[in-house]
Amino acid sequence: MFPSESIVSNTLSSLLFYTVCLGMLLLIGVLIRVKVNFIRKLFIPASLIAGFIGLVLGPHVLGLLPDEMMSTWSGFSGVLISIVFAPMLIGVTINFQRIKETQTISQLIFSWNTSFLQWGVPLVITAILLVPLFGVNPLFGALTEIGWSGGHGTAGGMVESFNELNWAAGGSLGLTIATIGLLFGIISGVIIINYGVRKGYTNYLTTNDSLGTKESKDIYEPNEQTTSSVRTIRNEVVDGFAFHFSLIGVAIFIGWILKGVIDNFITGMPLFPLAMIGGFLVGLVLKRTSLYHAIDTSTFRRIQGISLDFLITAAVATISIPVVLEYFWPLLIITIVTMVMMVCFFFYFGPRLFQKDWFEHSIILFGTACGVAAIGYMLLRMVDPDLKSDAFIAYGLRAPFSSPFAGGGLVTSLIPVLTVAYGALVVGFGSIAIMIVIFVIAKAFGLYGRHENTYFINR
Incomplete structure (x- = not known):
C-alpha cells in the first residue's frame, strides 16, 4: 500500500495545502523558540512547540482546524519515519580501534540495557497491575521504551503499527509518553548535573565554574555558519539532494517488498525498520560501484x-486528548516508575560501567534514553563544555550498533x-533476563564492576 492511500483528502492540492499549513506551524514554533527566553532555556525543539500549537488549534481544544487536515497529518508519521530510517546504514563506516579506546562498549551496554529496562519493568507492571486493575491493553507496557528512548519520531512512526494491532x-x-520523557530528561538532567558538580562527580566542571550561564545561539552569526552537506555529484547530472532521495526511495521500496513477505507471517510489523534494512542492502551494492563515492552522510542527515x-509537528498535533485522559492513572503510575528507575540506573550502573569520566559518559546516554539525542548532547555540553572527554566520540561510535535496533x-x-504473540508478562520478564545476562557477561570480561579510579564508588 502506497502512502497516498492513507490520506483522506481527495486531491493533491488538498495535500499540498495541509503540508503548507504544517510548515507554517513549524515556522511559528521556530519564532517562539528563538524569541521566548524560558523556552530556549528548556531546549524544547521548535517542532514540539509547533505540534502543541496544532494540538490546541485542533478539534479537541479550539476546533479551528478541520478533521480532514488532522487525518492527513496523522498519515504523515508512518511515511516520514521511513524516510528517517532508510538511510541510517548507508555509507556508515566503523572504526574498531576507536571503539576500544573510547569506552564505546560500555556505552553500548548502558544504552541497550536502558532499553531492556524500559521494556521489561513496564510490561511486567502492566501485566500484573494495570491490566487487572484498569483493564488497559497489554501493549500499554511497550509504550515506555517507544516514547522515552525512541522519542516522538518513533512514537509517531508506530501509529500505523498500533492500528494494525487493533489498538x-x-x-x-x-x-x-514521549513528551513526558523529553521534559523529564531536560529537568532531571539539569538537577542531576547540579548535584554531580556539588558532589565532585564531574571531571571537567567544578563548583567554581558557572553552570548553564553560557547560552548557545539558536541562529548562527554569518561568520560562524558552516556547510551542513557537501556536493558529491555534478548538478548537470542530478541535484545532490535528488540523488540521495532516490537512494532513500530504493531503500523504502525494498522495505515494502520485505514487509509484503513478513505480513504473511507476522501482523503489525512497521515499514520503517525494514526500510533501514533496505538501506543497508543499497549500501552493500553501492560499495561495489563508483556511485559509493557520491554518498554524503551529511546530506542524508x-x-x-x-x-x-x-x-x-504532525504527530503531536494529532494526539487524541480524550484517549490520554482515559488512561490518566495508568500513565501516572508508569511515569513515576520509569522516572525512579532511570535515575537509579544512572547513579548505580554508570560508575560501574565506565572506568573513566563515568558522569560524562552516563549523562549523554541518560538524556538520550529520556528524550532525544539533542537532549543528551545538551546535558553533556553542560558538564563537558569543551568536549575533553571521549563521551561524545563513543556516543557516535555506538550509534551503528544501537540506534538501528534499540x-x-x-x-x-x-x-x-x-x-501480542506471547503476552506482556513473558516479554517483560524476558527483557529483564536479557539485561541481567548482558551485565553478567560484561562482568566476566571486566567491563562491569568497581573501578579504582571511580570516585563515586570508592569514596
Missing part, C-alpha cells in the same frame, strides 16, 4: 532532520508484535 489509542499514548521535524529501531518495533 488505535497506542499512537496518542506513545506521543504523550539533513533529509532525516527535515523529515523528523515535520513528523514530530531506542526506536528494529527491536523496538518488534516488542509490540512479540507482546
Whole structure:
C-alpha cells in the first residue's frame, strides 16, 4: 500500500495545502523558540512547540482546524519515519580501534540495557497491575521504551503499527509518553548535573565554574555558519539532494517488498525498520560501484532532520486528548516508575560501567534514553563544555550498533508484535533476563564492576 492511500483528502492540492499549513506551524514554533527566553532555556525543539500549537488549534481544544487536515497529518508519521530510517546504514563506516579506546562498549551496554529496562519493568507492571486493575491493553507496557528512548519520531512512526494491532489509542499514548520523557530528561538532567558538580562527580566542571550561564545561539552569526552537506555529484547530472532521495526511495521500496513477505507471517510489523534494512542492502551494492563515492552522510542527515521535524509537528498535533485522559492513572503510575528507575540506573550502573569520566559518559546516554539525542548532547555540553572527554566520540561510535535496533529501531518495533504473540508478562520478564545476562557477561570480561579510579564508588 502506497502512502497516498492513507490520506483522506481527495486531491493533491488538498495535500499540498495541509503540508503548507504544517510548515507554517513549524515556522511559528521556530519564532517562539528563538524569541521566548524560558523556552530556549528548556531546549524544547521548535517542532514540539509547533505540534502543541496544532494540538490546541485542533478539534479537541479550539476546533479551528478541520478533521480532514488532522487525518492527513496523522498519515504523515508512518511515511516520514521511513524516510528517517532508510538511510541510517548507508555509507556508515566503523572504526574498531576507536571503539576500544573510547569506552564505546560500555556505552553500548548502558544504552541497550536502558532499553531492556524500559521494556521489561513496564510490561511486567502492566501485566500484573494495570491490566487487572484498569483493564488497559497489554501493549500499554511497550509504550515506555517507544516514547522515552525512541522519542516522538518513533512514537509517531508506530501509529500505523498500533492500528494494525487493533489498538488505535497506542499512537496518542506513545506521543504523550514521549513528551513526558523529553521534559523529564531536560529537568532531571539539569538537577542531576547540579548535584554531580556539588558532589565532585564531574571531571571537567567544578563548583567554581558557572553552570548553564553560557547560552548557545539558536541562529548562527554569518561568520560562524558552516556547510551542513557537501556536493558529491555534478548538478548537470542530478541535484545532490535528488540523488540521495532516490537512494532513500530504493531503500523504502525494498522495505515494502520485505514487509509484503513478513505480513504473511507476522501482523503489525512497521515499514520503517525494514526500510533501514533496505538501506543497508543499497549500501552493500553501492560499495561495489563508483556511485559509493557520491554518498554524503551529511546530506542524508539533513533529509532525516527535515523529515523528523515535520513528523514530530504532525504527530503531536494529532494526539487524541480524550484517549490520554482515559488512561490518566495508568500513565501516572508508569511515569513515576520509569522516572525512579532511570535515575537509579544512572547513579548505580554508570560508575560501574565506565572506568573513566563515568558522569560524562552516563549523562549523554541518560538524556538520550529520556528524550532525544539533542537532549543528551545538551546535558553533556553542560558538564563537558569543551568536549575533553571521549563521551561524545563513543556516543557516535555506538550509534551503528544501537540506534538501528534499540531506542526506536528494529527491536523496538518488534516488542509490540512479540507482546501480542506471547503476552506482556513473558516479554517483560524476558527483557529483564536479557539485561541481567548482558551485565553478567560484561562482568566476566571486566567491563562491569568497581573501578579504582571511580570516585563515586570508592569514596
